[in-house]
Structure formats: C-alpha cells, structure tokens
Amino acid sequence: MSTPPASLPPAAPADVPPGPRAPGRRAWAHARRAALPFGSLLVFLALWELLAASGTWSETLVPPPATVWDAFVDISTTHDGMRGYNGTTLVEHLGISLRRIALGAGIGIAAGVVFGLLMGTVGWVRSLFEPWITFLRTLPPLAYFSLLVIWLGIDEEPKVTLLAVAAFPPVAVSTTTAVTAVPTSLIEAARALGASRWGVVRDVVVPSALPETLTGVRLAVGVAYSSLVAAELVNGLPGIGGMVKDAANYNNTPVVLVGIIAIGVSGLIIDGLLLRLERVAVPWRGRA
Template sequence: MTVSHETASTRAPEEGAHGAAPLPAVPQFRLPGAGSSRPISVACIAALLGLWWLSTARGWVPPLFLPAPEAIKNAFLNAWSGNIQGGQSLLVHLQWSALRVFGAFLLAVVTAVPIGIAMGASRIARGIFDPPIEFYRPLPPLAYLPLIVIWFGIDETSKVILIYLACFAPIALAAKAGVRSASIEQINAALSLGASRWQLITHVIVPAALPDILVGLRIAIGFGWTTLVAAEMVAATVGLGQMVLNASNFLRTDIVVMGILVIGLVAWSFDLLMRWVEARLVPWRGRF
C-alpha cells in the first residue's frame, strides 16, 4: 500500500500537469514595421496637397516657382488637347516616352538577368562582366551621352541604348546577389537527386534569386524614367522629357510640374504592378 500510495502521489502531479494545465499559447512573431502603411501614405499625400494649395492660394510662393493646382489642371487639359508648344498632345508624348523606356527595360531584362545569374554562378562570367558593369554603373548618363551620340547617331537607337544602360546594371547586380540566396543545403539536395547543372540553375538557383531580381526590376525602371529626360535631349521632338525641357525654355512652370507629375504617376503605377507581381510570384518573401 505504501508503494502504491507513493506511486500514485508521484504520478498525480504528472497527470495534472499534462491533463489539467494547458500549454501557454506561443506568440506569433511579426517583423518590425509589419502592417499596412496605406492610411499613413494617404494622410501624408493629403497633407502635402493641402500645403500646396494653401501656399499658392495665400501667395506665399510666386506662381513662377510653384503654380497653383488649378494651373496644373489647366496645363494638363491644354496638353491633352495639344494646345502647348510643339503641337503634340500629351497622349502622343506619353506613348513615345513609354515606348522608349519600356522597350529599353525589356531589352535589359532579357540580357541582364541571364548575365547576372551567370555572374553569381560562375567565377569566369563574374571576372568578365563585373569590371565593366561596376565601372560604368556610378557614371551619370550625361557623362557618356556624347559618346553614344557619336557612335549611334541622334535617332531612336541612341535614346534606347542610353536608357538600356541605366536599367542594365541594377538588374544584373540584383540577379548576381540573388544567386547567393540559394542555400548550400538546397544545392546539395538537388545534386544528390541527380540534377544536372542546367536543372540546378532553373529549379534551385533561379527561384531563390527571384525575389532579388524583382527588386532589381523595380529599381531599374526607376532609373529608366530618370534617364528619360537625358535621353530625349538628343534631337527629340516628342516625349515627356522633351515636353518638360521645351516648357522650361519658355518658363512654363505649370507644364513642367504637370510633366513631372505624369512621369511620377506612370513610374509609380508600374512599381505598384511590380509589387503585385512580387506578391504573387514570391509570397514567402519576408515571412517566417
């Protein structure tokens, strides 16, 4: 009886611990800064627009330096109907600029992604492509614009090449950095299953590098629109950058601001599209 009593007394806490007391809930981990920032962004934009309207309505800033929102709206309507210098409508300017930027961007994607992956996977490719990319990457487009004009003339080819070079470097370097995201365990597991080098690249390295590649695409398209004004300085008669430059010669600040807003909205819309694509293709990014 004594032994059974001791056995029961020693088992009672264990049974009570496992049966009666539930385990505490494990708190879910969230990254710092997680959550939607859309309300903050909307409030910030509304505050900036309100400050813009107030400063122009009160006359704190001369219209030559900052036109009123009403003047920007009138400039947009006039540009849409073609009632500005040059006689081309805003839609025509937008079409030509989009053709140059997105055409050069697609060419950069087709060439820079394979080269970047090759640079990350092969020391020979890294030794060949890394020095010229790192050399020209910090250079502003205006620095090598005269050389491109001498080599390729003043037609559309020089404009596309200038934007292409601006987009190429960030995409290639992003793809190169993304290759290193593939862990050695994933690579060894694929090799142990008999994967060839091409299968290793397509099924392991490229999916691991995809998040960094998408970030590089977002950065590259921003560089493309930034280089647009420099590209359209080369004997262009139509385009958003040319429209802004032409308006600045006549001190039409309203058209200049309107053109800047249009370029920014188009680039922002494409960035939102890339974020949507990133959320669909790499939903695991930033999650544990």
C-alpha cells in the same frame, strides 16, 4: 465532512473564432491605409496653395495648383486650334516615353538577368565582368549620353540605348548576389538526386534567386524613369521628358510640373504592378 473544492471553469479552446468586432477592425485598418495617402495629398495641395498665394516667389516660379490644372487640361485636349503640346497630347507624349522605357529597360533587364546568372554560377565570368558592371553602375546617364548621340545619331537609338544601359547594372548585380547566396545544401541535395548542371540552375538556383532578381527589376525600372529626361534631351519631342525639357526652355513652369507629375504617377502605377507581379510570381518570398 469537508466541502469539496469548487471546480474551475473550463478553459476556452485555443481556436475560438474572432469576435464580431474583428471584421470591423480590419475594415477600419484598410480604410485608414487608403485615407492616409489621400490626406497627405490634400495637405500637400493646401501647403502648395498657401506658398503660391504668399507671394514669396513669382507665379512663374511657383504657379498655384489651379494654373497647373489648367495647363494639364490644355495639353490634354485640343483648344483654340492647338492640339496638346507641340501638336501632341499629354497621353501621347507619355505613351511614346513609356514605349521607349519598355524597350530600353526590357533589353537592359534581359541582359542583366543573363549576366547575373552567368556571373553567379561561373567564377571566371564574374571576375571578368563584375568590375565593368560596377564601373557602369557608378556613371550618371548624362556622362555618356553625348557619346551615344555621336555614335548613334539623334533618333530613337541613343534614347533606347541609354535606358538599356541604365537598367542593366541593377538587375545584373542583384541577380549575381542572389545566385551566390543560394544555400549550398540545396545545390548539393539536387546533385545527389541526379540533377544535371542545367537542372540545378533551373530548379534550384533560379527559384531561389527570383525574389532578389525581381527587386532588381523594380530598381532598374526606377533608374530608367530617372534617366528618362536625360534620354530625351536631344530630339525628345514627342515624349514626356522632351516636353518637360522644351517647356523649361521657355520658363513654362506649369507644363514642366504637369510633366513631372505625369512621370511620377505613371512610375507609381508601374511600381505597383511590379509589386503585384512579385507577389504572384514568388509567393514563397519571406516564407522559406
């Protein structure tokens, strides 16, 4: 009598839970992602210290990190009877500039969303305004800041206006592009179900365009930040951009570097907050 063939072992189920090492691998991946930026910062500081110590450039041009740190402490506190820089601490300078950015960029972003929706849904509006927005988008801020000073004076109005004008085109262009890219099938389906024109815009166009619009908002905030020093060229004190400009006039490189670092770090924080807002507001991004 022949021997029956040996039975194969049962196949492992497809939904086997991950092994005990999976959480450890995830924790290691998170730690590595956090350690890489910190490590790059340490490498940058080491290279900066070596460059300053080499004597290739004078300390006026390339101050060592310790000197910049001392300048940071000095302009953040009251010392020897002097408060901060020009009577204002670093946090106060930064807060005043952030208020200008919030107001100016907020106006530009709101106007950009409205114009983007109009240009994306109404053909003649797009034909009328798109060339002007493209023209405005190609202009550097310094090209029209002097004109704004002539028109509006040297107080807050030209600064806020400059930041609004700088933030407007990225949002308008991204919103227009997103609206025109909404699938026609979705619009026709909404109309077939009895949706009005406003209902189609509210329930179909806006949710579909929102991811790209938020990307335009991030770009607009970045453009506003890059225009900050230009906005505070005239009568910018107090303000972080005005502080950088004033310190540069006296070759005070440590204070200039402190201001640049403050602008960059605050910009990173705000961009991170906008990314978090984007994940919360449009969780369907990349899934539909």
